Amino acid sequence: MPELPEVETVVRTLEHQLDRVMITGCEVFWNNIIGYPDAATFCRDIVGKTIQGYYRHGKYMRFDLGDMEWICHMRMEGKFYVQQPQEPYDKHVHVILQLSDGRQLRYHDTRKFGKMYLYEKRADVSSYPCFKNIGYDAFDERITAEWMYHTLHKKKTALKAVLLDQRYIAGIGNIYADEICFAMHMHPETMINHLRKKDFEELIYHIRRILNGAIRAGGTTIRSYTSQLGVDGRFQLKLKVHAKKGEACPVCGTTIKKIVVATRGTCFCPTCQRRR
DNA sequence: CTTACCTCCTGCCCGC
DNA sequence: TGCGGGCAGGAGGTAA
Numbered sequence: 001m002p003e004l005p006e007v008e009t010v011v012r013t014l015e016h017q018l019d020r021v022m023i024t025g026c027e028v029f030w031n032n033i034i035g036y037p038d039a040a041t042f043c044r045d046i047v048g049k050t051i052q053g054y055y056r057h058g059k060y061m062r063f064d065l066g067d068m069e070w071i072c073h074m075r076m077e078g079k080f081y082v083q084q085p086q087e088p089y090d091k092h093v094h095v096i097l098q099l100s101d102g103r104q105l106r107y108h109d110t111r112k113f114g115k116m117y118l119y120e121k122r123a124d125v126s127s128y129p130c131f132k133n134i135g136y137d138a139f140d141e142r143i144t145a146e147w148m149y150h151t152l153h154k155k156k157t158a159l160k161a162v163l164l165d166q167r168y169i170a171g172i173g174n175i176y177a178d179e180i181c182f183a184m185h186m187h188p189e190t191m192i193n194h195l196r197k198k199d200f201e202e203l204i205y206h207i208r209r210i211l212n213g214a215i216r217a218g219g220t221t222i223r224s225y226t227s228q229l230g231v232d233g234r235f236q237l238k239l240k241v242h243a244k245k246g247e248a249c250p251v252c253g254t255t256i257k258k259i260v261v262a263t264r265g266t267c268f269c270p271t272c273q274r275r276r
Numbered sequence: 277c278t279t280a281c282c283t284c285c286t287g288c289c290c291g292c
Numbered sequence: 293t294g295c296g297g298g299c300a301g302g303a304g305g306t307a308a
Contacts (some may be wrong), residue, residue, distance in 0.1 A: 032284075059302080075302055077286085092286090111285045113302070133304080157278095166303075173302075263281090265300075 002074045004059060004138055004171030005214030010080060011061050015054035017082050018105065022050045023065075025098030033094045033107070035115040035130060042118050046070060046097070057125060057137050058170025069121045071130055075113035076224065081106040081126045109147050138171040138207055145200040152200075159195075160188035161262035163207075174264050178242040181268060187275040188261045188268055194276040241267045 002010065011230060026043035028034055034042045045068065053064030063070040065072075072078070083089070085104055089096075095107040095116065107114070117130045125131065134141050161169055163177040167206040172180065181188045183206040195203070240250050251271040258267050 073302080076300085109285095110287070111301085113285065115303090155278095164302090263301085 001069060001121050001258070002059060002076075002078065003173035003176055003214075004056070004211050005217075007056050007059050007061055007074070007171075008215050011054045011056045014061075014080060014105075018051060018099070020050055020052060021098035021106075024049055024100050025096075027096045028094065029096075030112055032086040032095040032112060033114055033116055034118075035111065036117045039166075042116070045118055057131065058134055058166060059173065059201075060130070060134070060170075062125070064121070067121055069119050069128070070088070071117040072107075073115045073130075074109070075111070075115070077110040078114035079108045097264065133167050134170045135167045136170060138169050138211055143169060143204060145197050145204060148204065149195075149197045153195070155192050158188060158261055159184070159186055159190045159192055160194045160264070160266060164262055164264065164267065169207070171211065174266075175208055175239065175242045176207075176214070178267050179240060180206050181273060182241045183210060185272055185274060187273045188259075188266050190274075190276045204264050239265075241269060243267060 023046050026046050028039040028043060031039040033039075036042075037045075046065070047069075048066035049068060051063050051070075052066055053062075055062040055064065059073060061072045061074075063072075081089075081093075083104055083106060084102070085098075089106055089108075092110050093106050093108050094112065094114075097105040099105060107116075115130070117128070119128050122128060126134075148168075151168065156161070157165075160177050160181055163172045163180055164174065180203070184203060193271070198205075241256055244256045245267050247256050248254070249256055249272060252269065252271045254269050254271040256267050257270050258265060260266060
């Protein structure tokens with residue numbers, strides 16, 4: 001499931017692979033992938049545009065097309081492939097963009113959960129309808145301990161639920177939420193209103209440290225990128241607790257437990273991570 | 277306003 | 293072997 005670091009890797013990889021390429025054709029095989037407008041309009045309007053910039057907001061990718069903006073969310077299983085037209089593709093390829101250099105940009109998504117949007121360009125990125133419930137990107141400097149304390153100190157919500165809630169901080173998903181809770185030595189169900197301003201400073205520090213570490217690990221993917229593999233931004237990153245149920249905590253050796261928090265499978269160390 | 281639950285999808289794992 | 297059931301999961305939507 002691509003989270004912020006994986007999306008960043010995909011965006012940078014595509015920028016490296018495609019740069020300023022023109023889109024000369026578009027086919028959509030599964031209409032629900034297109035969140036706005038309808039698939040036919042999407043195809044008609046994207047053809048003839050040149051990609052002029054590659055950006056990311058939370059887990060969303062943004063492509064500057066000059067007078068329009070193409071926005072994609074890969075949800076859990078989305079991948080992009082840059083391939084030659086004659087290369088075969090399977091039933092999970094739902095969108096194919098023909099490029100001016102003869103190659104194709106193919107969107108592959110096993111569960112069809114991903115979404116693409118095409119909007120008239122706006123100066124204020126946060127005003128796009130698909131970002132209606134999406135807050136500041138995790139690296140946005142407007143996320144400060146003061147802002148977090150002000151926004152959250154009265155809420156009776158679990159720490160992990162806050163980390164996953166894209167309205168507050170955009171980009172963190174289930175994997176890094178577990179890792180961030182571990183770094184905080186906090187039980188994922190710690191109530192956010194129990195955190196002090198100093199805790200929020202620490203939280204922001206760990207969020208950015210962990211996401212940055214993952215982005216750096218993703219750089220390896222860019223260098224070793226080959227079109228056959230597809231670009232999904234995944235890489236080998238040593239996780240401390242996520243998906244480690246039954247294994248020993250790397251710090252104290254206690255068996256990692258798994259519970260459900262905010263409807264998500266959640267792994268944590270019962271010794272290192274205390275409730276507050 | 278907040279929370280709980282449903283929806284979208286498919287692959288995979290389980291039990292029979 | 294093969295089938296059905298259950299589950300996971302980001303984010304939008306709706307009901308309570």
